Amino acid sequence: MITLHGFAASNYYNLVKYVLLYKELPFQENLVYGGSDELLKVSPVGKVPAITTPEGFNLSESSIICDFLEETYPDTPLYPESASERAVVRQIMKIAELYFELPSRRLIPYVLSGTNAPEAVKEEVRQVLNRGVTALNRLCKFSPWIAGEQFTMADIYVHYVNTIVSAFASTQLDWDVLAEIPGMQEWNDSMGQSAIAQTVEADRLANMPGFMQHVKSQMQAANVK
Incomplete structure (x- = not known):
């Protein structure tokens, strides 16, 4: 086991x-x-x-x-059969990790200690998150799944990336980050209902x-x- x-x-x-x-x-x-x-x-x-x-x-x-x-x-399987479609799934996962999860993670110590992050840190995080928002707007389909018709590893990966974004970036920055990507919040809510x-x-x-x-x-x- x-x-x-x-x-x-x-x-x-x-x-x-x-x-x-x-x-x-x-x-x-x-x-x-x-x-x-x-x-x-x-x-x-x-x-x-x-x-x-x-x-x-x-x-x-x-x-x-x-x-x-x-x-x-x-x-x-959690990846499509096509090599190009698998690459798109992995691309979504990597962008979500680098430009959504990792910058949001910088704010965790401030949330756990009940303090506000310095404005310089917040601005750096916002800049990286904006790149993620732009990229995911271009890549995500939500039809009905994040990469298209098939449920894939990207659905699982991004759903759990979003828990960090919502809990830490959104609270520290007073910014509903998921709302910047049309369809993301509805898809995320649906994922959470499984x-x-x-x-x-x-x-x-x-x-x-x-x-x-x-x-x-x-x-x-x-x-x-």
Whole structure:
């Protein structure tokens, strides 16, 4: 059985979990937080998520894990057959990560500490997000899925990228970023209504108190140092 290492408050953990559930692969979860010695045994840089296969093979980085699962368990495909269409799916995923998720992630420390990010940081984040908005407006179809008629890895990936954008960028910048892409909010809401997404969300909510306690203890330890 596959073991999924990490914690349910992580959006990257949740997108891998969604893939496992969608492909109906048996797996167990191992609750572990980033940077711990336990996680370093299965993830070279101590990042969440990581998986261990039944054969004892360890793998980290969510996009790499997702591609591994797709290649190893192809019976429920999450990529189109056409090479060009697969490339479009991966392009959407990469742009969402680089120009939506990563800039929004810069604002996480300020939200968790209950403070406002400096205006210089906010402006840098806005500039990168604007590039993402422009690119995704050109690429996303929402007909009915993000890349067209087929449900793909990009639907899962962008849905969990959007959790970071909505929770951190939108609140710190007072800007409804998803509304800048026609069809994005409606598609995102629809994604959240699936049985798999609701299962993942329930587990995320259950993990949040423990995650916040972990964050608090980490901040206290840093202040002591």
